[in-house]
Amino acid sequence: MYKLYNFLPSGNGYKVQLLLNQLEIPWELIELNILKGETRSPDFLTMNPNGKIL
Ligand SMILES: N[C@@H](CCC(=O)N[C@@H](CS)C(=O)NCC(=O)O)C(=O)O
Structure with a gap:
């Protein structure tokens, strides 16, 4: 299943x-x-070194 890493106020x-x-x-x-x-x-940066979502 897809996982959507989201900041809810984001359009x-x-x-x-x-x-x-x-x-x-x-x-x-x-x-x-x-x-x-x-x-x-650290956990998120291991997965995505860019450190950004959206
Ligand atoms: N879509 C671009 C930019 C994504 C972006 O700048 N996301 C911001 C929010 S709009 C973010 O996640 N900022 C969190 C941070 O820099 O810690 C990318 O692929 O890197």
Whole structure:
């Protein structure tokens, strides 16, 4: 299943949610708060050294 790493106030993230739902593709939300630096944790940076989402 797809995992969508999303910051919920993001319009870009919402567009991805809409697309996945319209295509009836199952997905799982992993909520991250970029304002709290949650994309800069060591675990997240191991997965995505860019440290950015959306
Ligand atoms: N889509 C671009 C830019 C993505 C971007 O800048 N995302 C920002 C939010 S709009 C972000 O995740 N910032 C978190 C951070 O820099 O810690 C990319 O592929 O890198």
